[in-house]
Amino acid sequence: MSNALKQSFDLSAFWEYRSILWQGLIFNALVFLCAACVALSVGLGAALFRINRFLPARVVGTLHVELFRNAPDYIMLVWVHFVLPILIGLVIRRRVEFHPFVSAVIALGFVYSGYFAEAFRAGMQAIPQGNLDAGRAFGMSERLILWRITLPQVVRRMLPEALNLFISLFKATTIVSLIAVPDLMYNVSMVIQQEMRPLPLYTGAALTYFLIIFALSSTARAFSERWRQKIQA
Amino acid sequence: MGNWERLVWNQRDVLFAGFAVTIEVCAIAFVVAILGGLMLCLARLYVAPLRWVAIVLIEFFRDTPIFVQLMWVAYVWPEVFGFPNDFFTAGWLALGLQSSGYLAETFRAGIEGVPRGQREAAFSAGMSPVQTLQRVVMPQVALSSAPSIVNQFTVIVKSSTLVSVITVPDLMSQSQKLVNVWYEPIEILTATAGLYIAFVFLISLTGKLIADRLRQRFGLAAS
Amino acid sequence: MRALHAKLSAPIFMSDVPRIRIAGVHKSFGPLEVLRGVSFDVQHGSVVSVIGASGSGKSTLLRCINYLDPPNSGEIYIEGEPLGSRIDARGGRKPRSLAEINAMRRELGVVFQQFNLWPHMTVLGNVIEAPIRVRKIPRKEAIAYGEECLRRVRLIDKAREYPARLSGGQQQRAAIARALAMRPKAMMFDEATSSLDPELTDEVLSVMRELAVDGTTMIVVTHEMSFAREVSDRVIFLHAGMIEEEGPPAQIFEAPQSDRLRQFLSKYRK
Numbered sequence: 001m002s003n004a005l006k007q008s009f010d011l012s013a014f015w016e017y018r019s020i021l022w023q024g025l026i027f028n029a030l031v032f033l034c035a036a037c038v039a040l041s042v043g044l045g046a047a048l049f050r051i052n053r054f055l056p057a058r059v060v061g062t063l064h065v066e067l068f069r070n071a072p073d074y075i076m077l078v079w080v081h082f083v084l085p086i087l088i089g090l091v092i093r094r095r096v097e098f099h100p101f102v103s104a105v106i107a108l109g110f111v112y113s114g115y116f117a118e119a120f121r122a123g124m125q126a127i128p129q130g131n132l133d134a135g136r137a138f139g140m141s142e143r144l145i146l147w148r149i150t151l152p153q154v155v156r157r158m159l160p161e162a163l164n165l166f167i168s169l170f171k172a173t174t175i176v177s178l179i180a181v182p183d184l185m186y187n188v189s190m191v192i193q194q195e196m197r198p199l200p201l202y203t204g205a206a207l208t209y210f211l212i213i214f215a216l217s218s219t220a221r222a223f224s225e226r227w228r229q230k231i232q233a
Numbered sequence: 234m235g236n237w238e239r240l241v242w243n244q245r246d247v248l249f250a251g252f253a254v255t256i257e258v259c260a261i262a263f264v265v266a267i268l269g270g271l272m273l274c275l276a277r278l279y280v281a282p283l284r285w286v287a288i289v290l291i292e293f294f295r296d297t298p299i300f301v302q303l304m305w306v307a308y309v310w311p312e313v314f315g316f317p318n319d320f321f322t323a324g325w326l327a328l329g330l331q332s333s334g335y336l337a338e339t340f341r342a343g344i345e346g347v348p349r350g351q352r353e354a355a356f357s358a359g360m361s362p363v364q365t366l367q368r369v370v371m372p373q374v375a376l377s378s379a380p381s382i383v384n385q386f387t388v389i390v391k392s393s394t395l396v397s398v399i400t401v402p403d404l405m406s407q408s409q410k411l412v413n414v415w416y417e418p419i420e421i422l423t424a425t426a427g428l429y430i431a432f433v434f435l436i437s438l439t440g441k442l443i444a445d446r447l448r449q450r451f452g453l454a455a456s
Numbered sequence: 457m458r459a460l461h462a463k464l465s466a467p468i469f470m471s472d473v474p475r476i477r478i479a480g481v482h483k484s485f486g487p488l489e490v491l492r493g494v495s496f497d498v499q500h501g502s503v504v505s506v507i508g509a510s511g512s513g514k515s516t517l518l519r520c521i522n523y524l525d526p527p528n529s530g531e532i533y534i535e536g537e538p539l540g541s542r543i544d545a546r547g548g549r550k551p552r553s554l555a556e557i558n559a560m561r562r563e564l565g566v567v568f569q570q571f572n573l574w575p576h577m578t579v580l581g582n583v584i585e586a587p588i589r590v591r592k593i594p595r596k597e598a599i600a601y602g603e604e605c606l607r608r609v610r611l612i613d614k615a616r617e618y619p620a621r622l623s624g625g626q627q628q629r630a631a632i633a634r635a636l637a638m639r640p641k642a643m644m645f646d647e648a649t650s651s652l653d654p655e656l657t658d659e660v661l662s663v664m665r666e667l668a669v670d671g672t673t674m675i676v677v678t679h680e681m682s683f684a685r686e687v688s689d690r691v692i693f694l695h696a697g698m699i700e701e702e703g704p705p706a707q708i709f710e711a712p713q714s715d716r717l718r719q720f721l722s723k724y725r726k
Contacts, residue, residue, distance in 0.1 A: 136561070137564070138590060138638060139558040139559060139586065140590055149574055152576045
């Protein structure tokens with residue numbers, strides 16, 4: 001056992017391959033950034049649908065949120081990568097294939113749009129009706145009210161929760177290796193196939209992610225504490 | 234589409250077998266998560282020499298992505314610790330440990346949220362610290378944590394799809410086998426996705442109903 | 457005395473079209489009929505107070521006037537222009553779109569009971585927001601006039617503060633400045649002092665008094681009877697959604713003619 005213990009902490013092996021592993025991490029970051037953009041925009045749209053005056057819009061919004069919030073990331077990833085291209089291909093009568101990166105961004109983006117939509121909605125419903133009445137009384141259009149009064153307050157209120165969701169999303173990007181996006185875990189498995197030394201590599205990967213996420217969430221926690229105090233004042 | 238019948242309905246035994254494995258893994262992981270979370274939380278708060286060990290473990294289990302943790306537990310632990318011996322165990326162990334980190338923090342927030350006056354009242358009545366914990370604090374923590382606990386179960390179910398990667402024959406893995414046999418992914422994968430979504434949705438719904446009922450009976454603000 | 461001062465200091469406005477005309481307004485919420493045919497005029501430069509018990513429909517009336525809650529029937533006219541509909545080129549009557557109603561709302565400044573300042577903007581930010589976004593006034597000009605309005609309500613030193621740091625009275629004065637900054641044709645006050653602690657109502661009432669003396673057209677829904685008596689040109693007593701009695705303050709407060717009004721006023725006699 002102690003031999004294995006020594007082996008797994010012999011991180012020189014991990015360090016040896018650091019450049020391709022680093023490239024893999026960049027891919028994680030890229031998937032994260034693109035998926036975050038999708039999640040924010042689609043999530044905002046879904047939240048607006050959910051509080052719309054018209055019932056069909058509300059139904060669509062609620063369906064969207066419930067569908068994606070309750071869906072496991074991995075099955076969504078597989079579905080978007082293997083089923084969606086076929087469906088689109090049937091409609092436009094051509095063979096369609098998604099680049100794995102695209103599938104990853106779509107799948108994770110839409111799953112997290114469900115979570116963001118709920119966060120947005122909670123924030124919007126917490127805004128006092130009087131604020132909106134004042135806007136309308138001054139002749140502001142609904143769009144103006146949304147952008148100048150509602151959203152600034154929603155962002156301020158939900159920033160801590162949004163930060164947690166972003167961190168969650170970043171953790172979720174680790175599964176994209178399963179559809180051959182060359183992220184950190186994918187490169188780790190490539191190296192293992194070549195070198196047959198899984199222990200230091202998996203341990204190294206775990207440690208790397210742990211350190212990154214730990215740094216991010218500690219910062220987020222400290223920031224959120226300060227932020228909550230600031231907006232209460 | 235007759236395909237649905239051929240590919241999904243006729244294969245329902247295969248799929249249900251996978252679903253059964255999924256439920257098994259999730260149930261065991263859930264128990265591990267609650268017990269583990271409880272132990273970590275109590276160790277952190279009340280067992281002074283173990284405090285930092287508990288904190289490090291909690292942070293480690295929470296901050297490591299589940300997929301990475303799964304691979305690590307499945308491939309590194311057997312060499313280093315001698316167990317887990319099979320992938321099924323590795324599956325529920327990894328899932329359980331990750332959730333135990335989250336639940337440890339949930340329990341801690343719950344314990345710290347019980348007003349101090351209640352503890353003082355118990356001590357004044359002559360109850361020992363252990364009794365106080367058992368009879369006054371923990372029941373309230375259980376009530377206020379209930380929604381988070383249910384939520385953590387949905388997280389476990391959603392993450393359990395990854396155990397297919399370490400060859401545990403769960404629902405995800407069975408549906409992938411079917412796709413490999415029949416080469417027609419649309420119906421099989423859509424049905425599988427639908428099954429997972431419906432299952433998670435039902436769990437959350439049940440959780441919400443239970444939370445509402447508890448709130449009515451006990452009047453506590455179950456967030 | 458006040459009326460004379462107003463006539464001397466207000467700009468000469470040669471029109472006998474009332475600034476605001478409320479005509480036959482009915483409003484129901486579901487089966488509950490809150491306003492049952494209310495009609496009155498507000499002349500340019502005059503102050504009309506609306507008094508009545510809670511549930512008489514006072515606040516609903518104000519919300520109908522600027523179409524926050526559109527009336528079920530009846531019409532509001534701002535300087536002769538109906539708010540809810542317009543005459544199109546062929547002489548037919550068409551309902552106004554939301555955008556057109558919004559445009560007309562600019563002419564009515566509203567001060568709410570709950571102040572409703574926007575918490576994520578400074579006081580000055582609140583004041584210049586609508587002028588810039590709705591009236592499309594250039595920023596420099598909006599700031600200049602906004603600061604003048606703040607000076608008028610004696611709040612200029614708080615211009616860069618956030619609403620949360622202000623007392624209730626200061627917040628309400630900021631809200632008044634915000635409404636004034638739009639240069640509305642008329643100002644509406646919906647129980648502007650009801651949410652304030654007694655020590656703070658005076659600062660707001662004195663601002664309102666000054667506005668009245670300056671010749672601002674005002675509709676004031678209030679519980680402050682001495683204020684209404686002192687400042688109004690006309691007082692309207694609303695009961696159960698209808699005008700029970702109306703007239704000059706002297707008549708309403710000294711010689712009330714309806715029983716209900718007498719009953720209502722007796723609660724305020726010290």
